Amino acid sequence: MTSTSGTTKGRAWRNWAGTVAARPLREVAPASTGELAEAVRRAAEDGLRVKTVGTGHSFNAIAATDGVLVRPDLLTGIREIDRAAMTVTVGAGTPLKRLNAALAREDLSLANMGDVMEQTAAGAVSTGTHGTGRDSASIAAQIRGLELVTADGSVLTVSAKGTEGEREIFAAARVGLGALGVVSALTFAVEPLFLLSAREEPMSFDRVTSEFDELHAENEHFEFYWFPHTGNCSTKRNNRSAGPLAPPGAVSGWITDELLSNGLFQVVSSVGRAVPAAVPAIARVSSRALSARTYTDIPYKVFTSPRRVRFVEMEYALPRETAVAALRELKAMVDRSPLRIGFPVEVRTAPADDITLSTASGRDSAYIAVHMYRRTPYRSYFTAVERIMTAYGGRPHWGKIHTRDAEYLDGVYPRFGEFLALRDRLDPGRLFGNDHLRRVLGG
Numbered sequence: 001m002t003s004t005s006g007t008t009k010g011r012a013w014r015n016w017a018g019t020v021a022a023r024p025l026r027e028v029a030p031a032s033t034g035e036l037a038e039a040v041r042r043a044a045e046d047g048l049r050v051k052t053v054g055t056g057h058s059f060n061a062i063a064a065t066d067g068v069l070v071r072p073d074l075l076t077g078i079r080e081i082d083r084a085a086m087t088v089t090v091g092a093g094t095p096l097k098r099l100n101a102a103l104a105r106e107d108l109s110l111a112n113m114g115d116v117m118e119q120t121a122a123g124a125v126s127t128g129t130h131g132t133g134r135d136s137a138s139i140a141a142q143i144r145g146l147e148l149v150t151a152d153g154s155v156l157t158v159s160a161k162g163t164e165g166e167r168e169i170f171a172a173a174r175v176g177l178g179a180l181g182v183v184s185a186l187t188f189a190v191e192p193l194f195l196l197s198a199r200e201e202p203m204s205f206d207r208v209t210s211e212f213d214e215l216h217a218e219n220e221h222f223e224f225y226w227f228p229h230t231g232n233c234s235t236k237r238n239n240r241s242a243g244p245l246a247p248p249g250a251v252s253g254w255i256t257d258e259l260l261s262n263g264l265f266q267v268v269s270s271v272g273r274a275v276p277a278a279v280p281a282i283a284r285v286s287s288r289a290l291s292a293r294t295y296t297d298i299p300y301k302v303f304t305s306p307r308r309v310r311f312v313e314m315e316y317a318l319p320r321e322t323a324v325a326a327l328r329e330l331k332a333m334v335d336r337s338p339l340r341i342g343f344p345v346e347v348r349t350a351p352a353d354d355i356t357l358s359t360a361s362g363r364d365s366a367y368i369a370v371h372m373y374r375r376t377p378y379r380s381y382f383t384a385v386e387r388i389m390t391a392y393g394g395r396p397h398w399g400k401i402h403t404r405d406a407e408y409l410d411g412v413y414p415r416f417g418e419f420l421a422l423r424d425r426l427d428p429g430r431l432f433g434n435d436h437l438r439r440v441l442g443g
């Protein structure tokens, strides 16, 4: 029931994958930065912790709270488009799909995107959500400025052009893990709308891994999926194109995106869960069913696709030059184990960036992501994968499943201490803390 200014009694909260549940004491849905700052001050006075959620697309408990849950549903929409600076400023809770559509209507686009666009803008960047790119990096790397409500209710506006102190906050708060404050608005760099040509093509594991460096160097956006228990991969190369627009045909698009990636995949995943021994045979048949196709469309339609089959995921960022060796180890581990893995392993890349705790901070990276169908036992698989990834100095995705703690993370992030020192200054009382942050940040 609503009491004052959008405050209600907390309802049970669950993440998208259904792996994390929480019961906040109360919820608030501020409609302005001022109301948000007031809600933060009130929570502090009441001795309650504060957590803002996006769409709950994180697989771990980073967004969970037993205190005050801030819903960003009213902090949405485009605040300003600056065509001289080529930037757009949006409310933090704006879903990426709404941002993409609004930009396209204005003949504008972000440079790069992840696989889906359900997440909120602030939720996506706070854990370092990324797609794949040779030159263009994560969504957070496309931010030019942001507005942050800190633990004492102050509203800070920071960018790379500010004072030294503002620049330090900007470097950290772009991938802020929800630990530095509540982001109320974000300013993204945008480009004139462009076209991308996608080439999807099956390829053998041996060929992709031996030609990985060339495939990465020759394409603006290269990624591939390897199907465990097979030697088959599905590759995707996206490059800017002068056109013409040639979207996937309605039928072929439906077959690939809806039938193979969602409908049939749902059935196959359910069968695999019921009869694990059938998984390798299913993987061989289904990975061979994929065929080559080429299409040209506006960026977000090429980068993203719907994901209706629910799964759990672990993803590690490795120094790019070690990715092939790590993937070969992963394949050898699956081949000699009794594990039955029905979901493909996804490999993507990102150039080094300058964000304090970005998974690509200061190093060219490749991402290796493993998935399991929801409610299928995943721990032994993920544990074995994590052992391989950590041996290469891997950095776990901040929003996905992993078991690393602050001591490990301090060893793989040269600027970890810088982030902790800033957090101590901005949130000494851990108003924005939760159990998950205590583990990964150490306090």
Ligand SMILES: Cc1cc2nc3c(=O)[nH]c(=O)nc-3n(C[C@H](O)[C@H](O)[C@H](O)COP(=O)(O)OP(=O)(O)OC[C@H]3O[C@@H](n4cnc5c(N)ncnc54)[C@H](O)[C@@H]3O)c2cc1C
Pocket: 016, 017, 051, 052, 053, 054, 055, 056, 057, 058, 059, 062, 063, 072, 092, 093, 113, 114, 115, 116, 118, 119, 120, 121, 122, 123, 124, 125, 126, 127, 128, 129, 130, 131, 177, 178, 179, 181, 182, 183, 184, 307, 397, 399, 400
């Ligand atoms: C189907 C699916 C596909 C995915 N694809 C990709 C992908 O391609 N690439 C990739 O890198 N990741 C991917 N992810 C992971 C996902 O992008 C991240 O977990 C992302 O953080 C989720 O955004 P969200 O809006 O749901 O935020 P939530 O998961 O709700 O929250 C994430 C974090 O952001 C914080 N937060 C949210 N809003 C604010 C705010 N306003 N101010 C401060 N902190 C805030 C929360 O407190 C929490 O710490 C995928 C996840 C799913 C389920």
